[in-house]
């Protein structure tokens with residue numbers, strides 16, 4: 001079974017934020033001062049790379065989830081009206097004992 005060879009779609013640039021100082025590493029921009037060319041993927045950053053501001057390594061960076069403009073807006077669910085409490089009362093329908 002031969003699957004057609006298709007080039008993977010380029011993943012969008014990700015941003016990673018430094019947990020220590022809040023510096024945001026943008027893959028599209030890289031870190032020229034730190035020796036990372038623009039377009040350097042976070043996974044390609046050497047382990048000895050240090051945060052440009054505080055000096056921690058990439059291990060202290062978290063993926064910065066930027067809002068995706070292509071994502072559909074979150075649809076708000078209309079709040080369901082509170083169900084009226086039924087004023088149900090048992091019917092007094094017992095048959096009187098025959099005395």
Ligand SMILES: [Zn+2]
Pocket residue numbers: 018019020021022023051052053054055056
């Ligand atoms: Zn930092």
